[in-house]
Amino acid sequence: MQILEFLLLIFLVLSAVMAVRFDEELISIIFLSIFSLILTALYMLYKAADVALAEAVIGAGLNTAIFMSAISQIRHGDSD
Amino acid sequence: MINNLVFSILIFIGLYAIYIKRNMIKIVIGLSILESAVFFWVIATNDNGGKLPFYQVAQNGIEMIDALPQALTLTGIVIGASTTALLLTFIIELDKFTGTHNLDNLKGLDD
């Protein structure tokens, strides 16, 4: 379990770094969704079952949907 | 010790995105990462190798983990999602009104 926790923590930090880097907003939102997914797996590893269920439905479901619907209404290309 | 290190790195990424980036969507993403970092630290510190706080899984109270931080984190996650939705509504309206969602083009006191 130590190796799994260590790998998940490294991917957590990497996906957070990737989420703030790109100019095009669609890629950033996909990396935010990956961040939320890895955080759900980590919550389950620390034996918090209720919090993992809440983070799975809210972080990876509702947050991503609201971000996508906000991006489809703004002009693209206004970078950084 | 690894939990504290990951927590401080995620705080740095969140604050960097809030203060230095000029795209408004990046600012909202930075706020979301900052909130998730705090929830992660609250759950990760209270892990002492016990079992789930259920009376079907652990038969007596000694081998359970702490039940109070999980309730606070649950409340925090839902409030974070509501705040993000409200901020994105402001960005949509601002883009319809002025035609940009970049902080560099929004100078109102220039004339």
Added chain:
Amino acid sequence: MHKNFKKIAAVVVFILMGIAFYENFQLMPAYKGLGEGVSNYIIHNGLYDTGSLNLITAVLYDYRAFDSLGESTVIFGAVSGIVLILSRKMLPVSSRGLSFIVKRTLGIITPFIALFSIYVITHGHISPGGGFQGGVILASISIIFIVIYGSAFDYTMLSPDKKTFLETSGALTFLFIGFLGIALDGVFLNNLNIFNGKIGSLFSGGSIPIINIAIGLKVGAGLAIIFYSMIQKTLERSWVNHD
């Protein structure tokens, strides 16, 4: 040059702040275990006081039910703000929906998602779950209708007026249970003796299942209203079915 200097100075300050956080949290004393304090009381007396096997549900809906009331108010405030800014008076249609294969597949799957969400809401005191998680799953059914079938379908299924009625009825049920606690026992939001079956069965736990259902309706309807208000709508008259 001036802008680059400000950026580098800000990055240095944030790195120093991150190092300060790390050093400060390293100095915290080690975890003393569950021998004393509030957590000890909750773990040893939670089952006897509330009657629910899930201790997190016992904390959220019996010991700290007032905080759940505050969180419902935050969601209500966010919904009110979003509807105030983004509401329109015309009948809005977003699109005709996705292809036929997706519509057929989701037509078969969606009743099972609804059944799962009702299971998560009502079994909150026996298994992991509760009102908040199940409510968000209910809101995701509305998101599926809007994305895959078009927003006109969601408007005819459950119009925003009916969703507002569900949300306010959930909030008023919560407050009604609270004032019933004052009338019967003298304390706001006390645990009433409505469902007192055997510990571990479905009809146990005092007034916790009623609060679960009320919060599930409120959160689900509120988040569905938020997503319905935020999509891009046009007024294309040929896509609307007049009845």
